[in-house]
Amino acid sequence: MSGAEQARRARAYLLRVAEPPALALAGLVAEAGPVRAADLVRTGQAPSAVAGETAARRHLDQVDEDLARAAAVGARLVIPEDEEWPDWPFLALQTAASRRMACGVAPLALWVRGRDLGALTERAVAVVGSRAASGYGEHVAAEFGYGLASRGVTVVSGAAYGIDGAAHRGAVAASGPTVAVLACGIDLAYPAGHTALLDRITGQGAVVTEYPPGLRPARYRFLVRNRLIAALGGGTVVVEAGQRSGAKNTAAITRALGRVLMAVPGPVTSACSVGCHELLRAAEAVPVASVDEIIETVGRIGADLVRPETRPSSRTDELGPEAARVYEALDRKQGSSPDAAAVESGVPLSRVRALLPELELIGLVERRESGWWPVALRKGRGDA
Amino acid sequence: MSGAEQARRARAYLLRVAEPPALALAGLVAEAGPVRAADLVRTGQAPSAVAGETAARRHLDQVDEDLARAAAVGARLVIPEDEEWPDWPFLALQTAASRRMACGVAPLALWVRGRDLGALTERAVAVVGSRAASGYGEHVAAEFGYGLASRGVTVVSGAAYGIDGAAHRGAVAASGPTVAVLACGIDLAYPAGHTALLDRITGQGAVVTEYPPGLRPARYRFLVRNRLIAALGGGTVVVEAGQRSGAKNTAAITRALGRVLMAVPGPVTSACSVGCHELLRAAEAVPVASVDEIIETVGRIGADLVRPETRPSSRTDELGPEAARVYEALDRKQGSSPDAAAVESGVPLSRVRALLPELELIGLVERRESGWWPVALRKGRGDA
Numbered sequence: 001m002s003g004a005e006q007a008r009r010a011r012a013y014l015l016r017v018a019e020p021p022a023l024a025l026a027g028l029v030a031e032a033g034p035v036r037a038a039d040l041v042r043t044g045q046a047p048s049a050v051a052g053e054t055a056a057r058r059h060l061d062q063v064d065e066d067l068a069r070a071a072a073v074g075a076r077l078v079i080p081e082d083e084e085w086p087d088w089p090f091l092a093l094q095t096a097a098s099r100r101m102a103c104g105v106a107p108l109a110l111w112v113r114g115r116d117l118g119a120l121t122e123r124a125v126a127v128v129g130s131r132a133a134s135g136y137g138e139h140v141a142a143e144f145g146y147g148l149a150s151r152g153v154t155v156v157s158g159a160a161y162g163i164d165g166a167a168h169r170g171a172v173a174a175s176g177p178t179v180a181v182l183a184c185g186i187d188l189a190y191p192a193g194h195t196a197l198l199d200r201i202t203g204q205g206a207v208v209t210e211y212p213p214g215l216r217p218a219r220y221r222f223l224v225r226n227r228l229i230a231a232l233g234g235g236t237v238v239v240e241a242g243q244r245s246g247a248k249n250t251a252a253i254t255r256a257l258g259r260v261l262m263a264v265p266g267p268v269t270s271a272c273s274v275g276c277h278e279l280l281r282a283a284e285a286v287p288v289a290s291v292d293e294i295i296e297t298v299g300r301i302g303a304d305l306v307r308p309e310t311r312p313s314s315r316t317d318e319l320g321p322e323a324a325r326v327y328e329a330l331d332r333k334q335g336s337s338p339d340a341a342a343v344e345s346g347v348p349l350s351r352v353r354a355l356l357p358e359l360e361l362i363g364l365v366e367r368r369e370s371g372w373w374p375v376a377l378r379k380g381r382g383d384a
Numbered sequence: 385m386s387g388a389e390q391a392r393r394a395r396a397y398l399l400r401v402a403e404p405p406a407l408a409l410a411g412l413v414a415e416a417g418p419v420r421a422a423d424l425v426r427t428g429q430a431p432s433a434v435a436g437e438t439a440a441r442r443h444l445d446q447v448d449e450d451l452a453r454a455a456a457v458g459a460r461l462v463i464p465e466d467e468e469w470p471d472w473p474f475l476a477l478q479t480a481a482s483r484r485m486a487c488g489v490a491p492l493a494l495w496v497r498g499r500d501l502g503a504l505t506e507r508a509v510a511v512v513g514s515r516a517a518s519g520y521g522e523h524v525a526a527e528f529g530y531g532l533a534s535r536g537v538t539v540v541s542g543a544a545y546g547i548d549g550a551a552h553r554g555a556v557a558a559s560g561p562t563v564a565v566l567a568c569g570i571d572l573a574y575p576a577g578h579t580a581l582l583d584r585i586t587g588q589g590a591v592v593t594e595y596p597p598g599l600r601p602a603r604y605r606f607l608v609r610n611r612l613i614a615a616l617g618g619g620t621v622v623v624e625a626g627q628r629s630g631a632k633n634t635a636a637i638t639r640a641l642g643r644v645l646m647a648v649p650g651p652v653t654s655a656c657s658v659g660c661h662e663l664l665r666a667a668e669a670v671p672v673a674s675v676d677e678i679i680e681t682v683g684r685i686g687a688d689l690v691r692p693e694t695r696p697s698s699r700t701d702e703l704g705p706e707a708a709r710v711y712e713a714l715d716r717k718q719g720s721s722p723d724a725a726a727v728e729s730g731v732p733l734s735r736v737r738a739l740l741p742e743l744e745l746i747g748l749v750e751r752r753e754s755g756w757w758p759v760a761l762r763k764g765r766g767d768a
Contacts, residue, residue: 018730052732056727056729056730056732056733057726057730139653140652140653216728220705264652265649265660265661265671266649266651268672268674269523277671280671281677286665287661288665343444346402346437346441347403347440348439348440
């Protein structure tokens with residue numbers, strides 16, 4: 001057996017016997033290597049901290065079965081020794097700040113269905129939010145998913161109902177890249193209603209998990225999983241989050257990892273946006289209202305800057321203040337003499353006499369026998 | 385005639401003959417006093433800068449007529465020499481920064497219909513926004529107007545259609561204080577559709593303007609008027625603003641005056657909220673989603689702080705991480721043995737044996753002959 005295959009089998013075993021995040025085990029693997037670490041655990045000789053993390057399951061030596069169950073659904077085990085391992089995204093999981101949040105452990109390996117994980121995560125953004133989303137939230141998540149994926153930015157999310165699903169669906173609709181991170185075994189479709197969606201994600205992106213085949217999702221696993229979503233995205237967009245949404249957990253992890261956190265404003269009358277507005281009010285998140293703004297926020301400075309929208313302009317916008325006052329002072333029904341315009345506008349008569357012909361030149365007023373008349377303009381959308 | 389009445393007549397004359405903001409005239413009045421300044425203007429002896437501001441209208445000596453026209457609609461001329469003059473709010477108009485924005489001139493006097501202006505502006509917030517508002521925007525403006533006014537905070541706005549009108553109506557519905565600042569003469573109802581609303585505002589607040597009776601509104605007058613709205617409010621809330629809304633002008637003035645600027649988030653799919661989101665993204669405005677947040681933002685520190693909303697909590701929230709894992713690992717259909725719970729949760733068997741009776745004590749699990757069962761709980765609104 002090659003060294004790589006030994007490492008893969010060792011990591012498959014360790015993913016089965018330790019519940020992530022297993023800090024002590026991660027330390028042992030880093031120190032002794034995966035093969036020696038697996039031997040120590042299997043034979044009951046691991047240091048006591050590692051033994052505590054593995055005692056309940058270390059007898060579950062079912063590597064062949066796990067690899068077979070994964071292969072049966074078209075999945076493989078990707079390990080740090082592989083070319084496609086996302087080294088760079090996972091670096092953030094090894095900082096002191098992330099350790100303090102107990103999210104600071106890179107996965108020992110990842111079960112993957114789909115394309116090359118390294119290529120997929122080179123330029124990626126996490127798009128997350130509540131399961132109990134509003135129609136508005138799902139619409140925005142789908143639009144953002146579509147827009148990011150069609151610009152070649154991978155949409156990372158958690159495959160849940162609501163915002164997650166809408167973001168993935170948007171990316172799928174754009175035939176663009178997307179990655180779903182599960183909180184259960186790679187052979188389980190969770191939620192069941194997203195079975196077809198997960199298959200489509202596999203076709204143009206990847207479905208990944210650190211949990212061994214067959215393992216059921218559980219609430220704490222969603223929280224542990226969230227660190228991978230935050231790490232794989234170059235930044236995280238929270239589309240909608242209620243008061244108690246798990247998306248707020250992903251948001252906190254995003255900040256702990258030093259990634260940029262973004263939140264989408266929504267109606268202040270909507271309970272679904274309360275979490276987003278809290279993040280904005282605490283200045284913990286940057287507001288984003290469009291795909292361009294997301295790319296500007298996470299993108300390389302200079303390369304992806306948003307072009308400021310050109311303002312719809314009105315012909316009177318370019319007038320100086322006195323000319324504008326004279327123009328507006330003209331009587332629209334009866335026209336005005338220069339004297340009347342001076343009185344109405346408060347601009348000295350000598351200036352009014354100079355400005356009226358200038359306004360005539362640019363087509364804003366016309367001279368008739370009865371005086372000076374403003375030329376009717378199509379109104380801009382501005383208001384005072 | 386008393387000195388105060390002489391000053392009042394002088395200021396009435398000056399409001400008629402100079403189009404605000406008249407910086408040179410303001411300087412002359414500050415230096416020479418209103419009576420002497422009026423004499424100099426009337427007789428054509430004012431310094432040249434002042435002459436430029438007054439030449440077109442200085443012959444309009446119609447103080448008696450103006451006072452009579454105002455009195456006919458129940459209005460009076462309030463001058464800085466009066467007790468009720470809002471000295472403190474207008475101080476901000478005399479800073480160098482506000483001068484640079486050309487909004488830095490306090491009014492020479494104000495035509496007022498309604499209650500004591502000093503008392504009304506002691507604790508006030510400006511609530512402004514587009515005329516072309518959405519149903520959402522009008523709803524929020526009315527709610528904010530109602531909530532502020534019912535807490536005794538005066539709602540200052542511009543009486544326009546859309547957001548302004550909704551904010552005033554909310555305050556009126558709360559029978560609370562509100563101030564409308566017009567860009568036309570006090571005897572004109574503008575817009576005409578708000579005639580009845582302006583009467584109601586007068587009843588429980590005030591309608592004010594620096595423009596003399598009969599003067600028509602004009603676009604540049606709305607912009608000049610906006611500085612008074614920003615100055616009279618202790619802060620400004622922009623409820624909705626499109627790309628070209630005049631509310632963006634009031635927002636810029638608010639910042640130039642050193643007042644706190646707030647913006648209400650809205651759907652990113654709504655053109656009516658584009659201006660608010662721009663202000664938030666540029667970090668020029670603080671997001672506000674409720675009346676409590678507005679009061680916290682403008683209020684005296686400590687006196688008006690928002691009580692953080694108590695989070696709806698779930699009984700499993702207080703569990704430690706191991707106990708939570710064990711609780712979730714229990715099979716809801718068949719119950720679990722301690723061994724099964726240890727394997728499923730990854731928590732060592734010895735800890736599982738200790739935790740299960742603890743969970744039983746707080747009523748989260750029960751022991752039956754077939755093993756340990758989780759007790760069904762009403763689900764909280766949280767999601768993962």
